[in-house]
Amino acid sequence: MSYGADSVIHPESSPGNLRADWGTAPPGACAELAPARTSRGKRDEELILPINSSLSVTLHQDQLKTTTTAAISRDFTEDRIWLNGREEDMGHPRLQACLREIRRLARKRRSDGHEDPLPLSLSYKVHVASENNFPTAAGLASSAAGYACLAYTLARVYGVDSDLSEVARRGSGSACRSLYGGFVEWQMGERPDGKDSVACQVAPESHWPELRVLILVVSAERKPMGSTAGMQTSVETSALLKFRAEALVPPRMAEMTRCIRERNFQAFGQLTMKDSNQFHATCLDTFPPISYLSDTSRRIIQLVHRFNAHHGQTKVAYTFDAGPNAVVFTLDDTVAEFVAAVRHSFPPESNGDKFLKGLPVEPVLLSDELKAVLGMDPVPGSIRYIIATQVGPGPQVLDDPGAHLLGPDGLPKPAA
Amino acid sequence: MSYGADSVIHPESSPGNLRADWGTAPPGACAELAPARTSRGKRDEELILPINSSLSVTLHQDQLKTTTTAAISRDFTEDRIWLNGREEDMGHPRLQACLREIRRLARKRRSDGHEDPLPLSLSYKVHVASENNFPTAAGLASSAAGYACLAYTLARVYGVDSDLSEVARRGSGSACRSLYGGFVEWQMGERPDGKDSVACQVAPESHWPELRVLILVVSAERKPMGSTAGMQTSVETSALLKFRAEALVPPRMAEMTRCIRERNFQAFGQLTMKDSNQFHATCLDTFPPISYLSDTSRRIIQLVHRFNAHHGQTKVAYTFDAGPNAVVFTLDDTVAEFVAAVRHSFPPESNGDKFLKGLPVEPVLLSDELKAVLGMDPVPGSIRYIIATQVGPGPQVLDDPGAHLLGPDGLPKPAA
Numbered sequence: 038m039s040y041g042a043d044s045v046i047h048p049e050s051s052p053g054n055l056r057a058d059w060g061t062a063p064p065g066a067c068a069e070l071a072p073a074r075t076s077r078g079k080r081d082e083e084l085i086l087p088i089n090s091s092l093s094v095t096l097h098q099d100q101l102k103t104t105t106t107a108a109i110s111r112d113f114t115e116d117r118i119w120l121n122g123r124e125e126d127m128g129h130p131r132l133q134a135c136l137r138e139i140r141r142l143a144r145k146r147r148s149d150g151h152e153d154p155l156p157l158s159l160s161y162k163v164h165v166a167s168e169n170n171f172p173t174a175a176g177l178a179s180s181a182a183g184y185a186c187l188a189y190t191l192a193r194v195y196g197v198d199s200d201l202s203e204v205a206r207r208g209s210g211s212a213c214r215s216l217y218g219g220f221v222e223w224q225m226g227e228r229p230d231g232k233d234s235v236a237c238q239v240a241p242e243s244h245w246p247e248l249r250v251l252i253l254v255v256s257a258e259r260k261p262m263g264s265t266a267g268m269q270t271s272v273e274t275s276a277l278l279k280f281r282a283e284a285l286v287p288p289r290m291a292e293m294t295r296c297i298r299e300r301n302f303q304a305f306g307q308l309t310m311k312d313s314n315q316f317h318a319t320c321l322d323t324f325p326p327i328s329y330l331s332d333t334s335r336r337i338i339q340l341v342h343r344f345n346a347h348h349g350q351t352k353v354a355y356t357f358d359a360g361p362n363a364v365v366f367t368l369d370d371t372v373a374e375f376v377a378a379v380r381h382s383f384p385p386e387s388n389g390d391k392f393l394k395g396l397p398v399e400p401v402l403l404s405d406e407l408k409a410v411l412g413m414d415p416v417p418g419s420i421r422y423i424i425a426t427q428v429g430p431g432p433q434v435l436d437d438p439g440a441h442l443l444g445p446d447g448l449p450k451p452a453a
Numbered sequence: 454m455s456y457g458a459d460s461v462i463h464p465e466s467s468p469g470n471l472r473a474d475w476g477t478a479p480p481g482a483c484a485e486l487a488p489a490r491t492s493r494g495k496r497d498e499e500l501i502l503p504i505n506s507s508l509s510v511t512l513h514q515d516q517l518k519t520t521t522t523a524a525i526s527r528d529f530t531e532d533r534i535w536l537n538g539r540e541e542d543m544g545h546p547r548l549q550a551c552l553r554e555i556r557r558l559a560r561k562r563r564s565d566g567h568e569d570p571l572p573l574s575l576s577y578k579v580h581v582a583s584e585n586n587f588p589t590a591a592g593l594a595s596s597a598a599g600y601a602c603l604a605y606t607l608a609r610v611y612g613v614d615s616d617l618s619e620v621a622r623r624g625s626g627s628a629c630r631s632l633y634g635g636f637v638e639w640q641m642g643e644r645p646d647g648k649d650s651v652a653c654q655v656a657p658e659s660h661w662p663e664l665r666v667l668i669l670v671v672s673a674e675r676k677p678m679g680s681t682a683g684m685q686t687s688v689e690t691s692a693l694l695k696f697r698a699e700a701l702v703p704p705r706m707a708e709m710t711r712c713i714r715e716r717n718f719q720a721f722g723q724l725t726m727k728d729s730n731q732f733h734a735t736c737l738d739t740f741p742p743i744s745y746l747s748d749t750s751r752r753i754i755q756l757v758h759r760f761n762a763h764h765g766q767t768k769v770a771y772t773f774d775a776g777p778n779a780v781v782f783t784l785d786d787t788v789a790e791f792v793a794a795v796r797h798s799f800p801p802e803s804n805g806d807k808f809l810k811g812l813p814v815e816p817v818l819l820s821d822e823l824k825a826v827l828g829m830d831p832v833p834g835s836i837r838y839i840i841a842t843q844v845g846p847g848p849q850v851l852d853d854p855g856a857h858l859l860g861p862d863g864l865p866k867p868a869a
Contacts, residue, residue, distance in 0.1 A: 276697075276731075280696050281692075307740075314738055315693065315737075315738045318735065318737040318738040322734040324730065325758045328754075332748045335744050
């Protein structure tokens with residue numbers, strides 16, 4: 038699959054004046070460092086403004102990717118969207134907010150006197166198709182990747198080239214970070230209208246080439262505690278969350294930025310783990326409480342601490358988002374040993390050959406000393422698979438027409 | 454078993470000048486309301502001083518009890534202790550601290566001019582035997598009950614009648630609360646020497662006769678996260694714990710005392726749950742993190758919230774100590790329905806007839822509405838059994854010689 042830098046028009050393949058665009062965006066939010074958790078910690082629910090700044094690592098599209106195609110045409114009778122091949126309700130308030138915002142930016146651009154290279158009516162209806170190559174709603178930030186890709190693709194279709202933070206943010210708060218590659222900060226901002234609540238890159242994807250990311254996908258377990266009910270209430274009910282956002286996160290953000298700039302893995306890893314734990318602590322302090330970590334998550338935490346204790350230094354670090362899956366940071370020289378440790382403690386149950394996905398990892402033997410330190414009863418099957426990946430770039434335009442999700446008729450192509 | 458109010462001497466049955474005493478103490482700390490968690494939150498490790506005040510309910514000895522027998526004799530050659538029939542090391546620093554403290558109080562009493570009714574040498578060695586009728590080290594505060602009972606029994610043997618808070622506290626912080634029945638506050642105190650860190654009764658056991666306590670003993674699961682390593686570090690590593698202790702606990706203690714005085718179950722229950730959640734949040738914020746709640750604990754939390762939602766009010770409340778077992782508070786008119794709900798969601802696997810222990814509970818049928826609200830897949834066997842109990846009195850002296858754990862030779866009686 039090749040990425041280009043320009044948008045593509047296919048008037049010849051359209052049922053009318055069709056403009057189609059394709060983007061692919063990384064699920065950046067799944068590797069957060071100082072979670073803002075807008076969905077649970079919003080200072081403004083309508084505008085999706087967070088109660089603290091946050092930082093995330095954008096993961097590489099070679100392993101985790103959303104692909105989106107958008108098209109407009111005077112022949113379309115309504116706005117429509119297909120997610121992973123299934124039509125969904127375009128009336129969803131967050132989708133509508135994104136559409137409204139991108140059309141507003143396009144109008145503004147036109148009224149500012151920019152010449153529109155593609156003078157299409159802004160009143161044309163839009164068709165959108167989007168697909169993830171990773172499990173949706175599994176705590177892998179599919180909505181962040183999805184809305185970032187949507188914002189990016191719609192911007193191409195409508196010829197908008199201004200900052201898209203607000204468009205993406207209105208869909209899913211953390212999506213604004215996924216608009217950039219590398220290490221990205223979402224500055225919470227201060228203005229009530231949210232105009233200064235934007236993403237900016239702290240360091241590009243090339244900054245720390247040794248850094249690796251392992252996603253430990255935990256087997257589907259009974260969901261022990263519903264989150265929806267509590268999601269709206271954290272800000273109101275958790276005194277710890279308020280204290281954390283006001284007093285603890287600001288110095289941590291500064292420290293994290295420094296760790297990244299200096300490529301100091303020890304400090305980076307420790308702060309990442311502490312911040313993940315503290316975020317989940319504030320979830321538990323919500324009433325009714327929210328708990329995303331499962332027993333398997335906790336065993337992974339224990340494994341990481343024992344692995345580090347064995348080495349006498351922080352060689353591996355975990356972070357957990359809104360689900361039981363672990364995102365593990367390490368350096369390239371440690372990947373093979375840690376994957377072997379995971380395999381030792383969580384032996385694959387049936388799909389041994391598909392246990393490791395993504396970047397290739399050499400099999401290595403664990404030392405007896407490390408095995409003794411890990412010392413856990415193996416829990417077969419509780420980790421479904423590992424995705425090995427690394428830091429990646431922001432959204433890209435797809436030049437390959439074969440990758441388009443909508444056909445010349447503006448409808449999803451039949452699955453290959 | 455009958456309880457008396459005086460100590461018993463058996464010179465005739467002793468191998469020398471044997472003085473034996475028997476106490477039974479309740480595991481008060483297992484139903485905490487605003488946990489102080491000295492073991493994890495000590496401001497002074499040697500003196501066992503907490504970083505915040507706390508409150509507990511003393512459970513009834515008819516269901517949960519420690520029994521202790523102590524004896525001194527000039528013929529004993531060393532201090533010895535048997536716990537649940539097995540000899541343990543009396544050199545344990547905490548046991549030594551209790552012994553040292555009780556002997557100090559006895560010397561002080563003598564030097565203050567009190568006539569000792571039993572002028573035995575303070576240099577005599579002591580034998581102690583202690584038994585729990587509930588699982589040790591299962592998060593049911595066996596050490597709190599044990600040290601309270603030990604302090605109380607030693608005080609009888611040595612003729613000490615002053616406040617025993619310090620003796621008990623030196624063994625296990627929360628043990629000082631178990632010296633009283635009913636609702637007991639452990640005032641953190643301010644003095645560096647800990648002399649004002651004492652327990653006092655907020656309301657006697659007769660204050661709230663409708664209150665019931667259900668202990669949901671969770672089946673042995675793989676312990677997901679070691680606690681020992683982290684226990685010493687909470688105060689140093691958790692900024693949330695510090696904030697909680699300083700800013701949040703003091704007003705909560707006042708509110709909790711008011712709820713109890715007014716027998717306001719709704720407010721009492723909500724605060725109990727919030728405080729339990731917040732304590733466990735600070736455990737998670739410790740580095741490395743501590744997690745006492747298991748997936749089963751979280752399912753119990755969910756069950757309670759759904760049960761309350763169904764009734765439109767807080768009829769049941771949970772609290773968790775340093776383990777996965779739940780302590781559930783409710784009123785007598787709700788016990789039967791809630792036990793049925795637990796049985797519905799966690800059907801007993803094999804010991805159906807032994808699933809419910811303690812106070813009798815009428816079997817009732819759940820309404821279809823409630824079943825629908827609970828809506829969880831049953832998880833057979835994950836709750837081992839329920840102990841139904843209520844608020845109880847403080848330590849008692851046992852008059853029945855048949856209940857003594859040491860024989861006339863000062864050694865543990867053979868098991869009956």
